[in-house]
Amino acid sequence: MALAFEKLHWHSKLEVAEYLVPASLTEALDMLASHGGKARVIAGGTDVIPELRSRKLDVSVLVDVSRLPDMDGIEADGDDIVIGGGVTHAAAAASPLIQDKASALATGCGWVGSPQIRNVATLAGNLVSGQPAADASVPLLALDAEVTIASAKGERVVPLSEFFLGLGQTALDPGREILTSIRFQALADNQGSAYLRLAKRKALNLPILVCAVKATADGGNIASAAIALGPVAPVPFRERAAEEFVAGKPATMETLTQAGETATATCNPRDSLLRGSCDYRTEMVKVFVRRGLTAALAQAGCTVK
Amino acid sequence: MQDKTQEKTKTQVLTREENELARRLRTADKPLTVAGTSIGRRDDPLKVTGKLKYGADYSAEGFLFGKILRSPHAHALIKSINVKKAQELEGVAAVLTAEDLPGRNGFGAIIPDQPVICGDKVRFVGDGVALVAAETETIAHQALKLIEVEYEPLPGIFDPRDAMAEDAPKIHEGGNILSDDKMVKGDVDAGFAEADVILERTYQVPFLEHAYLEPDTTMAIPQPDGVMLIEGPMQAPFTTRRNVAPVLGVPINQVRVRQIHMGGGFGGKEDSPIDLSCRAAVLAQATGRPVKITLEREEVTIQTAKRHPMIMELKVGVKKDGTLTAFQGVIYDEQGAYASLGPKIPPAGGSHVHAMVMMPGPYEIPNVKVDAYLLYTNHPYGGAMRGFGAPQVHIAHEQMMDELAAELGITAVDIREKNAFRLGSQTATGQVLSQSVGLRETLESCADRFKWDERLAATGWVDQAHTKRRGVGVAMGWYRTSIGTNGDGCGAAVHLHEDGSVLLYSGITEMGQGAFTVLPQICAEELGIMPEDVRLVKPDTDLVPESGPTVGSRSTTLMGNAIILAARQVKESLMDTASMMLMVPTERLDAKGRKIYDRENPDKSLDFAAVAARAMAAGKRMIGQGWWTPPVPSLDGHTGQGSPYHVYTYSTHMVQVVVDVETGEVELEDYVAAFDVGKAINPKALEGQIEGGVAMGLGYALMEEVVLVEGVTQNPSLQGYLVPTMLDVPDIQPVILEVTNELGPYGAKGIGEMPNIPATPAIINAIAQASNGRVRRLPADPERIFWAIKEAGGPPQD
Amino acid sequence: MSTVELSFKLNGREVSLSVAPDTLLVDLLREGLGLTGTKAGCREGECGACTVLLDGTPMNSCLLPAVKAQGREVTTIEGLEKTDGSLEPLQEAFMGEGAAQCGFCTPAMILTATALLKNNPDPDEGEIRHALSGVICRCTGYRKIVQAVQTAAKARS
Incomplete structure (x- = not known):
């Protein structure tokens, strides 16, 4: 079997026709909906950009969710910790709350890629990429986290145990949905x-x-x-x-x-x-x-x- | 430390030829003012401000983008190729196939066996089958995709031993054995009969990628007068010129090659620029327009030269007291698809011969037999990489030394102490080491600094749970300071101006090693001025004398000598002039700190610039030309006996590691590397070479490997091809010893490659010492260490 | 192809321009604005040579769509240049310690260290190594780079 052309001939540039920067979640979901699944969400971009460069991913529209408001919180909510969809690995690793009440997650987030990667890559993106050894996904799975997924049709909550479907595949439709938050129980004293x-x-x-x-x-x-x-x-x-x-x-x-x-x-x-x-x-x-x-x-x- | 080593140099046994050359040079005892000091790198201000321009930083405005269509097959016949659709695409300026080429369809640093564009067959995944030049990168890509090639796949060879089979498919017409060399000294059978212990071991190393941070780029720019100008990062402008001219079908003087500062080379940019320059040049010639080819990272890994993989079979005999009696070795040296820098250039050039000569290590062994086969396969090709065959064989002999010591129940240092070269030792090629042999001094100093005895005694479990064990390792090494060919000459020119400023012309290139700093330092030292008074003219084959390639750790020594000889020609003018001005005989004059003065009455002095002005006005010679050829190398083609390289750099490394015996993970805790460098011309730059070389050796030991399946590179990007990060490399402590080389500038020897060589086996040996896990097939990643410990029956139980 | 209007602060100055929507920051800087001190070594975030500071934080410009710079502040190695021609302590220290060899990683190392020292003026060796671990250097073995950051930290305090 001959090797695929794209494995032997590499591009420096991407090929994307449109780059949209919505100001609100609603606008973002509308943008996705209006492209009928052909658009793709980009947050930190550390997974999406290399896939576009290597032509593994073929989309013509990117919807940048990194500027959506109220997505970068790391908060205690009763016995739970809630992490916004825009939280980066660097922020999670440095969060005293996570260090104290979910240290496995802080450790995992501190090991993703490099400091440069951690400064932009989001936990939500780590989950959505659906990789089996992802450093945020694996601790979140052990913490029995659940995620909130929004689409133009509304919101749904999915436990991580049902979220990962296959290599690179999750319950989230990356052309139509956005992962808006992650919730799990903070560690108790015992x-x-x-x-x-x-x-x-x-x-x-x-x-x-x-x-x-x-x-x-x-x-x-x-x-x-x-x-x-x-x-x-x-x-x-x-x-x-x-x-x-x-x-x-x-x-x-x-x-x-x-x-x-x-x-x-x-x-x-x-x-x-x-x-x-x-x-x-x-x-x-x-x-x-x-x-x-x-x-x-x-x-x-x-x-x- | 330095006093002691000076003492030991008094008893050299120079040959007549060496004596004559040393007399001609007579720099070894010169008191130094400028050389020997750690002046900053000349180009540092440009680097720290981001102003230094690399190949990709030059604007490609008006250039065509050159692209290469690569073969997806490891071995196949090209049945047909149709470029019509590609040619018709708007924005495409040229699509070239083999039949469009004007001149020789072949290039190569030694043998032109690699097609510029494959015509009849392809020999590795990545071989070039067509070239495209287009207005944009995207169009060039689209054009590549429109080229239709019909292949007839052939069976491929992916193990060098398979290449030797009689019925093996022939990769090249001349067969698959590119070189078959032998080295025979004494009688190994008699040596084995004398031995108390004989061990037989096989060691194996993979293809390695240089992973210089700057991806390759080349520009070919047709000039109005018909000259083809080539610009790009490269280590060997003259070798590039020598290849581009016949490929274009023009005389050498119609090609001009200018070097651009390299973002790392490590031997890799000796021949990848030949490849890109030939291809860019034919596109530029065909279109009449400038063409730039830039490789993406993945393409660098797929297309360009690698470090040769080797399978090395050793059988070594030793007496109870640790004395080596016989060494027998077989090297299956995998060349890959094309000859590159592998084959022999008589008498002792080419990486293959170098590997053979180095294979028994820096030890006195009376009986030696090495058979070395260089074999074509359908893999990417092996070229030069920091050590040129030596790192591979050191990994074998230095592990074997430890395995022998363990078998005898003596320490790793004891066995080396017993056998290490000393002044007057005879090497495996029968060469008598006539001078500058500081190997034992490096062992002594390294052991001192590292506190070997204490640390060895303290090795053992780190934790109560017995999951981690601490261990220490040692390895020694030697490396040449020349390339072993008869054509190893090196030219320089020094132009003195009437204000005392100097232009230095040298073809030695800069890739980060510091040549552009050290060479002006040597020139200034010789003339008695300051380094900043010397401006170095960047390598340009139209301007600078033929200097040979920037390889083989030859730049400081060979070019340094050429510069000294060139500087002396203008210095003679200055001294004659000053003699008349001061009314002092020239023999009494000396120059330093921009003054020319009477040695017997130092107050009687003249400004260097004033003398230069007077010399100019008097019509004295203001241009000096120097040419240095090292002692003529020799190596018998049948017995491998002779003196292949004239002087060697020596080194000992010691390292402490902690091995997690349950997982195979390794942590490096401490590292000392001692070198006999002859003379440190710029100690800080030299330390930099040491620290960087060791880090690269660490990568070879623990993580680096180009993974190939049926000829396909599985890890072309830096995500899969792992090199050491800042968290992997420990603080490396360099120890510099100076055992004068009578044939080097101020006693110096080469240092660029040596640090890379013993680092790998030192780490592997430390892992084995800590855990019993002896990894004979590199890299020693956690998995290999884990299984090696299992194979050994577990870690030491104490 | 459509273009996107983009305004951001680059090395202290406001810039406004139109870019193709798929332009990466590294290419905008190098090809569009001629700031070639930012290098492209791997284009997948594995070598760090393309590091720039975005609002003071080190990021790989090869993974950043240029549009992400909208309204923010980008600092490249050229942004350290001062009108009087003097150099930053980090730049001086990199020269003094011999921390640059081929120099290809040097701008990224200096920018990353700049961000580190801003947040942590007196880092220990471990902190330096962690902070700079996203930039690969194939030449130096890193020791002199660590020393340069230590020297600069002392010079600043």
Whole structure:
């Protein structure tokens, strides 16, 4: 099979006919609607621009949502934290609220790309790109976040567990809808979270494996845990078998080690020439599930024996 | 430290030829005022303000955009090609295929085996099958897409060992073995019989991308008088000219090549500019208009030269006390689709021969046999990259030294101490090292600074959970200061003006290494003026003397000497004039700090400028020309015996790492790199070469690899091709030692490539020392380290 | 193709112009405005050579549609130029420490460090390395760049 022309001949420029900058969410949704799905939302642009340059993405109209009002908040709402659709990774990583009440997310946001990327790339964009190892998506999945999606027809709320549909595919229609906010429960005093990442270099990296854990302690026991992994499936992956395994068990190294073993039965990383083999990443799932649980429990005030 | 090393240079054993050259040069003992100091880089003010112009920064107003249609097949016959639709597209000025070419359809730094435009077949994914020049980039792209090519795919070769099979498809008419070289010293069988321990190991390294930050760009600008002007970032303007002229079918003097400051080269811009210049030139000739070709990052990776991958099989014998008795090696050196800088230029030029010569390492070994095969495959091609064959073989021999030491139960430093070259040692080619051999001094100083013994004793688990282990590693290295061909001459010109200012003409190029700073420094030193009194004329083949390429760590030494000789011709005019003005014999005169003075009575002095004015008025020679050729290299074509390179730079690196034995992740904690550089002409610039070279070696060790599947590059962008970031590189502490090179300017040796070479094996050795994980196939990414630890039965259990 | 009207502050001066809607900031600066101190090394945000400051924050201009500059302030390396010809402490320090080799990453390094020192006048080595980790340098091994930022921080305080 001959290699595609676009893989051998690269462009410096984009080819987009229109660039629209709506002043309100309503206007933005109308713009999208009026183009019948042929327009595309651009926020920070760090995913969209390279895809346009490499001609992977073929759209003629961009709708820039980065100036919509009231999208850049990071706020506590009762027991919840609500993050606006325009919040960047840099803002989330630096937020005391997130650092304190969702540290896994702060850590993940602090590892995305580079400082330059984090300064523009939004958490909403990270979710909408639908990549299995995205550094904001995986912790948000462990935090049981839900997202609000707006379209010309109205709003809907979708839990992240139903949001990711396939590689690069989500429940959001990028030609018609806008992700306006992200909501999840702040960590309680007996809860902790952790985010671990394995890569070949320490910045601007391509993750081999990422793991986010939210754990609830009950004295020396694990009341419950949420474990999210990537890339071990086409989408950010909730490791339910290991979660069920640890629930109600004592927080011992043996439990956590067995949780790691359990996890390898359900997740299925593919062989990747650039990220690593299935066998290796399966081994790493064991280590990361154990380490992730250990760190999250420690944050919850529970030392693993 | 420096006093000690000076002492050791007293006992050289120079050959007669070396003696004669050293006498001609006689700079080694000169007290220095300007050379040897860390003056700032001349072009720094332009760099920190963003005013320095790179190739892409020159306006392309009025230029046509040149584009290359690349083959999607690794190996295929071209059955037909139809360019009609492309030609008819508005805004297209030319569409060229092989049959449109006016001259030689081939280019190459050594052998012109790469078609400017492929006619009958393609040999790698990225081979050029047609060229387009159009008014805009977009139109050029559309035109490329409209070209219809019918291919008949052929079976490809993607492993160099497959290329040697008798029934292997022939990539080039002459067969797939481009070079088959041998080096034989003593009797390896007898050597193995003497050995107490014999180890056999295979080491493997991948294609590497230079990843210079500036993507390639070239401009071809037809001049009214018929001359073709080529401008672009490049390391080898003369090699470029030598290729463009026959491709255009014109004499060499009808091509003018001007170098533009490079945004990094590392050997890669020795031959990629030949490719782009030939292609831009034929488009410019066909259209009569200026043409600019700029590659996108991904295209740089796909199309241009790489570091050669090698498979290296070693068998080495050693006595119980660590003395090496025999070394046997086989190199399968993968050339890829085209010859580039791989093949031999007799006697010892080309990266392949260099790899062979360097393969046994900087050690005295009485019995050596190396078979080295350079093999065509249907991959991208190997060219020059910072070390020219040496980094690969160092990765093999330096790992083998550690593996032997471990087998013997002695330390990695002990085994090196036992065998390292010293003054008078005989290399594997039978060359007696006659002078400037500071290898052992680098080991000693490096171990001192690094505190090797203490750190070695302190290696072990970092945490109570036994997930992380600390370890240390060492590697040594050697590198030449010339290119091993008979044509390694280097010319310079010095023009003195009546106000004392000087123009320096040199063809050595600037890519960030600091040549444009160091060369005027040498000129000023010789004339007794200040560096700012010397303006360097940028490389332009119409203006500067043939200087050879800016490669092989040869610039400071070879060009430095040429400049000294050129400067002396005008200095003679100055001294004659000053002698008459001061009524002091010339032998008593000296020049420094813009004064010419009587050594016996320093108050008796004249301003340099005043003497220059008088010399000019008296019709004295104001133009100096220097030509330096290093000692004639030799290397027997059958036995690989001789003196291929006249002097070597030496180095020892030590590094401390922490390995996460559960994941294979590595953290570098500390790094010391010691070098015998002969003489540091500009210590700060030299430190920069060291720190940058080590960082590049770190990338080779841990993360860099051009991943190819059936000839297709899987990671053409910098998202997939990983180079070290600021968070990956530790603080690198350079140690500079000066063991005088009698044949270098003020004792200097080359340093551009050396730092890159031992860095990689030092890190790999430290990983193995820490974790038992010995990674013999690079890069040692976390996965490879993880499996290597598993293969070794786990980390050390103490 | 339609064009978009665009006004923003560039290196302290207001500029108004029309651009094609798909123009990237890096190309507007380099080709449209002749400010070639901003470099294009990879065009996908992986090398950082195209870094400019947008309202004082480092961003990759190769990933920014020019339209995003509307009403904001863009600073390029040319924006550090002073009328008296003197250089910023960071520029002096990069020269003094030998922190530039080929120089291709230098404008981006200096701009990124400028933003760092503005927010954190006395950063430690780790903070410097993190802040500058989005710019790749293939020449220096980074040590002299870190030293230059440290030197400039001292010179400013």
